[in-house]
Amino acid sequence: MAPRLRAVKERTHSAERDVVSPPDPLTPATAASVRGLNRKFGDRIVLDGLDLDIAHGEFIALIGRSGSGKSTLLRALAGLDQEVTGQLSAAGPVSVAFQEPRLVPWKRVLANVALGLRVADPQASARTALDEVGLTERASAWPGTLSGGEAQRASLARALVRHPRLLLLDEPFSALDALTRITMHQLVLSLWTQHQPAVLLVTHDVDEALALADRVLVLGGGRITHSSSISLPRPRDRDHPNLVALRLRLLTELGVPAGRTD
Amino acid sequence: MPETAETGLNVGEQAELTAPVAMIPGGVGAAAARSPARRQRSWYRVVSPVVVVGLWQAASSTGILPASKLASPASIAHTAYTLVVTNSPTYGTLQESLLVSCERWAVGLAVGVTVGVLLAVLTGLSRVGEAILDPILQALRSIPLLGLIPLFIVWFGIGELPKVLFVMLSALFPMYINTFAGIRGVDSKLGEVGHVLGLRRHEMLRHIVLPGALPAALTGLQLSVVFSMIALVVGEQINATSGLGFMITQAQQFLDNSVIMVALIIYAILGLLANGAVRLLERKALAWRRDFGQ
Numbered sequence: 001m002a003p004r005l006r007a008v009k010e011r012t013h014s015a016e017r018d019v020v021s022p023p024d025p026l027t028p029a030t031a032a033s034v035r036g037l038n039r040k041f042g043d044r045i046v047l048d049g050l051d052l053d054i055a056h057g058e059f060i061a062l063i064g065r066s067g068s069g070k071s072t073l074l075r076a077l078a079g080l081d082q083e084v085t086g087q088l089s090a091a092g093p094v095s096v097a098f099q100e101p102r103l104v105p106w107k108r109v110l111a112n113v114a115l116g117l118r119v120a121d122p123q124a125s126a127r128t129a130l131d132e133v134g135l136t137e138r139a140s141a142w143p144g145t146l147s148g149g150e151a152q153r154a155s156l157a158r159a160l161v162r163h164p165r166l167l168l169l170d171e172p173f174s175a176l177d178a179l180t181r182i183t184m185h186q187l188v189l190s191l192w193t194q195h196q197p198a199v200l201l202v203t204h205d206v207d208e209a210l211a212l213a214d215r216v217l218v219l220g221g222g223r224i225t226h227s228s229s230i231s232l233p234r235p236r237d238r239d240h241p242n243l244v245a246l247r248l249r250l251l252t253e254l255g256v257p258a259g260r261t262d
Numbered sequence: 263m264p265e266t267a268e269t270g271l272n273v274g275e276q277a278e279l280t281a282p283v284a285m286i287p288g289g290v291g292a293a294a295a296r297s298p299a300r301r302q303r304s305w306y307r308v309v310s311p312v313v314v315v316g317l318w319q320a321a322s323s324t325g326i327l328p329a330s331k332l333a334s335p336a337s338i339a340h341t342a343y344t345l346v347v348t349n350s351p352t353y354g355t356l357q358e359s360l361l362v363s364c365e366r367w368a369v370g371l372a373v374g375v376t377v378g379v380l381l382a383v384l385t386g387l388s389r390v391g392e393a394i395l396d397p398i399l400q401a402l403r404s405i406p407l408l409g410l411i412p413l414f415i416v417w418f419g420i421g422e423l424p425k426v427l428f429v430m431l432s433a434l435f436p437m438y439i440n441t442f443a444g445i446r447g448v449d450s451k452l453g454e455v456g457h458v459l460g461l462r463r464h465e466m467l468r469h470i471v472l473p474g475a476l477p478a479a480l481t482g483l484q485l486s487v488v489f490s491m492i493a494l495v496v497g498e499q500i501n502a503t504s505g506l507g508f509m510i511t512q513a514q515q516f517l518d519n520s521v522i523m524v525a526l527i528i529y530a531i532l533g534l535l536a537n538g539a540v541r542l543l544e545r546k547a548l549a550w551r552r553d554f555g556q
Binding site for chain 1: 451455458459460551
């Protein structure tokens with residue numbers, strides 16, 4: 001076991017709050033590393049000795065049936081779950097975009113993005129981040145007046161403005177309409193290309209995973225049961241033979257009978 | 263964006279300060295008050311009070327309503343004028359009494375609201391604080407405050423202290439209960455956001471918890487204003503030597519009901535103004551809610 005791994009119980013969150021990211025000689029070799037992670041809810045075992053490594057800059061999609069523990073794993077990596085046991089380390093800063101955008105309703109969009117930002121000029125950084133997600137003109141809007149897609153873009157800006165080395169995306173596109181979702185996929189890919197964070201995207205949408213990820217993981221029985229790397233360049237043709245084959249494979253892994261792809 | 267945006271107390275520079283009085287009776291919605299049609303119709307609101315006062319005056323003038331029971335509007339207005347311009351040995355001047363009463367009310371309300379908020383923060387943020395403070399506060403709250411008056415006189419005499427304390431206690435409990443509920447009602451998902459954004463404890467309080475509790479706290483403030491007003495009216499009439507309550511007790515002795523009416527009308531105006539101020543504050547502070555329809 002690598003010495004950088006610490007017991008979860010002893011973990012401080014200081015790494016995640018470290019906004020400046022200097023060339024650090026102690027930078028871990030991975031963006032995140034998880035060993036033997038366990039989590040029970042009552043008698044139900046959700047994570048059962050899960051192991052996972054996420055390389056720097058790697059885009060991982062994590063799929064699994066509902067209740068398989070996808071979000072539990074993500075919350076553990078985000079430091080939001082104090083009950084997990086096992087070893088877990090993540091290279092800070094870590095950012096999260098949730099399924100619901102979770103913008104603070106009483107702060108205007110710009111203030112939401114700048115919230116908790118510890119840089120010399122938070123407003124300017126936030127403005128740049130809003131530019132990147134194409135939301136400049138809504139900077140002074142109240143979150144409640146945003147459309148679903150705009151709110152998710154604001155949420156992405158708030159995550160990216162911290163220059164995360166690990167970006168956790170918890171089904172952020174699942175509530176969006178199909179067209180908006182496609183736009184958001186393109187946006188996420190372009191932001192990822194530009195900033196190169198490692199990404200862990202939790203999704204239940206196999207096509208979304210195939211379109212975006214370097215590596216698709218299937219979570220089942222509390223562990224990673226399957227891992228496929230995809231080396232096709234993006235944007236990807238949905239009907240590429242490799243993807244068609246992989247889609248069937250993943251659906252089988254998820255327990256969906258072969259032949260059903262909806 | 264300036265600091266004010268972060269406390270949730272910011273609004274755009276809309277023409278919001280126009281005609282705040284128009285919203286006081288019945289609380290005409292902010293956006294609605296600005297539309298010309300609505301503004302025109304708000305003129306209708308004057309009709310019924312004017313008619314009632316007119317009928318009242320007619321009844322007094324014709325002798326249907328004897329002056330010994332209820333003074334006429336004209337004589338009340340005259341009494342008010344006289345009380346302002348003359349310093350009578352019985353009543354003093356109206357403005358002097360008003361000032362004394364306002365001072366009692368303002369001090370009591372301010373201290374009560376502040377203490378209520380502080381207690382709510384203590385109990386709302388800490389389970390230990392809740393376990394220690396909440397039972398005693400709930401017990402105190404269930405004591406009818408009016409029943410405390412005799413004890414207050416025994417403890418604090420008949421000076422300013424029991425009156426202000428009485429106003430303070432009436433303001434404290436609604437503020438405490440509503441702010442506490444507001445703090446506990448803040449969406450835990452926003453707490454998680456604060457956590458992943460690395461907010462420190464005081465930042466969490468300032469950016470997430472307190473603004474989140476603000477709508478409930480303002481409801482508490484509205485109740486505090488009303489209850490403290492009632493406490494003022496009652497408390498002031500006990501062994502008062504100054505203030506509107508003193509005017510009322512004096513007038514009672516001299517069977518001068520027009521003075522009583524003047525004092526009551528002034529209480530009513532004070533209550534309306536305070537309520538309007540709270541509503542204005544609400545509109546300013548909760549602008550984020552108004553913009554997408556509450």
